[in-house]
Each structure stands twice: as structure tokens, then as C-alpha cells.
Amino acid sequence: MEEVAEIVKKQSSLAISTPPVQVQVNHQIHSPNSISFPKSPYNSRFMNTPLATPLKKVIENILEEVGHFTKFDQQDDWLPITACRKGNAYYAAFHLLCSGIGFQALVLPLAFTTLGWTWGILCLCVAFTWQLYTLWLLIQLHESDTGIRHSRYLKLAMAAFGEKLGKILVLFPVQYLSGGTCVTLIMIGGGTMKILFQMVCEDSSCSLYQLKTIEWYLVFTVAAILLAQLPNLNSIAGVSLIGAITAVGYCSLIWIVSVYQGRLDNVSYEPPRRQSQATRIFSVWNALGIIAFAFRGHNLVLEIQGTIRSDSKNPSRLAMWKGVMFAYLVIASCLFPLAIGGYWAYGNLMPSNGGMLSALKKYHEHDTSKFIIALTSLLVVINGLSSFQIYAMPIFDNLEFRYTSKWNKPCPRWLRIVFRSLFGCLTFFISIALPFLPSLAGLIGGVALPITLAYPCFMWILIKKPKKHSTTWYLNWTLGAVGMILSVLIVIGAIWGIVALGIQIHFFNP
Incomplete structure (x- = not known):
């Protein structure tokens, strides 16, 4: 002995x-x-x-x-996404709820105006189940057999497809989702701030203090930049909790008020008839893009899991899946009533710009309590500020990664402030230059669809290498191929809709 x-x-x-x-x-x-x-x-x-x-x-x-x-990697400790690994299932649920419910849910009834009741509900159920499955795949792929943690979607894609092909396939959609979402949040948040101010301050004495739409965009951007100074993804867990509460709050208020007020007069659920066959087909594809856009957020899943500590006894995938199950149960309880209840209340009278929020103000501004509408607007603004933080975090992480890779030292605080301020200024400029971006929900959904529904299936096959001709092999190949085909069709349908129906394109005039 x-x-x-x-x-x-x-x-x-x-x-x-x-x-x-x-x-x-x-x-x-x-x-x-x-x-x-x-x-x-x-x-x-x-x-x-x-x-x-x-x-x-x-x-x-x-x-x-x-x-x-033992510290194995200093650079990961310097970057905003992986600087702190003290997350847990609760924090993961907060982040997922904040990023999973948002303005994209408000336009879901627009998809029903084209698909109708049966196909609308069926497509919504299929999309929800499909994206939940690919979410499970990503969580399982987060930690490789060699112990490497893929805490960023881009790095997992590079490990699966190769460095060059992974960047080509994933870099633009991921950055586009993060940056494009932040731009849209500025538009919606700033516009809602203006409406809220007008409702609260109807007295003529407030006319001297009324701001223009661009100025409200600037107010929202400044608030978002100040909040963005929190150092890392784990540190904004409280912000995400507030964002989750406000998202659930305004979604519930909107569909409850809409259903309570009842259906509008002369409401119709029949798809538009005076259309050519080609227009109907492209409209269906555009509607599928709107549904796909409602479930974006997979580009943040690996990043959120990267904040959770992992060991052989308690791997991060267990805590992450618990957070996912809770979060998506709440998400389903918000999205399904919002889509079904909104379509029941407004039918084909649903406004194409703004969705449910615009419908509430357009049809029920005079027969609904002013306090309810003002509270809904306030919740939308708070949720926009909270969601901005989590969607901007991959951009912040990429900027600091460039610096730490070149200089081999952590990014100084003053430079971090400069990076985040410049990003806020850039998104503010784009929101002014391209104010029609929210009308492109179907197109954005088509571009983002492979990130959500297709790439995880292909990455599972390439990394896990399931037995050929097995059930898992066939399932992932089928879902991946169908996802890529749907993406192409949805993009074509969205472009056709823009050309055929037209949108109000006005630069630098929000």
C-alpha cells in the first residue's frame, strides 16, 4: 500500500x-x-x-x-460570450425567451391570410416541432467528443463544413440576423416611443417637446448603447429576464384585447381570389417565410450554452435542454394564441405593416382603455431594448475576437465602449437609410431559414456520422434538403411579393 x-x-x-x-x-x-x-x-x-x-x-x-x-484558453476568457461560465438553466431560459419572442411574432397572422385556417395552423405546428428538433441537435453538438466546446454557431459550422465553406455558408446569415434584427428593433422601438409619448402627452403644451421619428430612433439607440456596456453575455441575464417578462406581457395583452373586442365587421377568412396562379404560389412561399422568421434565434443557442459550466458529471447540454423546454413552452403559449386569435379577430383586414400592434391601434384605439394601449407600447419599447443586447452580443464578440487575435491581450474597456458605440451608430444610420426593412419579413425569414432548419441537420451528419441508411441518417438528410429547398422558394416568393404587390421604398425618410 x-x-x-x-x-x-x-x-x-x-x-x-x-x-x-x-x-x-x-x-x-x-x-x-x-x-x-x-x-x-x-x-x-x-x-x-x-x-x-x-x-x-x-x-x-x-x-x-x-x-x-486549470485555465486552458485565455482568449475565451477575454471574449464577451465565454468570459463568464456561471450560467444555468434559468439564465438560459431568460435568454431564449428574450430572443425567441419579439416583433416577429406580431406578423404571424399575416401568414394565415394567405394559408387559411387549416394550412396556417398545420404549418405553424410543423415549423415549431422542426425547429425544436434542430435546437436539440445544436445542443448535443455543442461539446465534441474531444472536449472542444463550440460556443459560437460559426465555429461549429467551420468544424462541420470546413473553415472556408463554413464561413461562406454561415457568416453572412448569422451577422445579417444579428445586425438586421438590431436595426429593426431601433425602428420598432423608436416608432413605438413616439406613439407612447403622443398618447401620454396629448396636452397642447407638450407640442414644443415633440420629437421627429428620426430623433426618437436616436433616443432608442442611445439607450441601447448605454445598456450595451454590460461586459458579457452572462451579465445581461437580468436584462434578458426583463425582456422575457415584457415580451410575454405585450403578446398576451395584444391577443387578449383583440379576442375580447371580438371580430371586426365584414371580416373575411378567404384568401384573395383575384390573383393569378403564380401570384398565389409565391404568396404561399412568402407566408412560409413569415412563419420561419418567427422562429429565428438558433444563431444564439450555442452562444447561450457557452455561458454554462460543463463537466463530465453535469454536461452543459442537460441544463441547456431544461432551459429550452421551459422557454419554448412559454413561447408556444404566446405565439399560437397570437397567430390564431389575431387571425380570428382581424382576418384579411390585418395591416401588412406592423401586424398585430398596428391592428390594435388602428381598430381599437377608441374602444380600448388608453392605459392598456400605453402599457402595451411601453412593454414593446422595454423588450426592444433588452432584445437589442442579446442580438448584438455576437457582433461585439466578433469585434473583440479580431482585436485579441491580433494583439494577444484582452480588449481594453475604452476600446470596448468604442466598438459598441460604433455598432449602435451604424445600426442607427441603416434604420434611417432603409426604413422599409420591417416589410421584408418574408425575405429575412428565407435567408435565415437554413440557420434554423437545415444546417443543424447537415452538421449532425458530418460530425456524429450516423450509420448510413439508418433512421437518423434519413431523417436529417430529408429535413436538411427540404429546408434548403424551402429557403430558396421562400426567397423567390418574397422577391415576387415585393415586385408584384410593391412596398413603400423611401430612403432616409422614416
């Missing part, structure tokens, strides 16, 4: 004195929480006997604990 004790002592000393290990993959340093250590050089015949099994477990636990407090 003295020999065994000496072996344990030497093994522990060796593990603790081992310098930090750095693993370079795809030109970026990754920081696995559970890197596989080499087998012990003291592996003797005695250690392979049943008598030594408890002792081997003790040694493995010692090595595992050493691996958890």
Missing part, C-alpha cells in the same frame, strides 16, 4: 504541475472544460486489478478536478 500511496502522490503532483494546455482548432483557440488527459505513466499491473479499481477512480477524480480549475 505504501507503493500505491506513492503512485497517487506522484500522479497528483504531476497533474497539478502540468502547465496549461492550449488547443488550436480552425485558427482559433478553444477552451474545453473536459480535455482528455493522457493515460498515467504509472499504469502498473496492480492498477489493472479489481482491487485497485476504487483507487483508480480517486486518481481520475483528482485529475478531473485539476482539469476544471
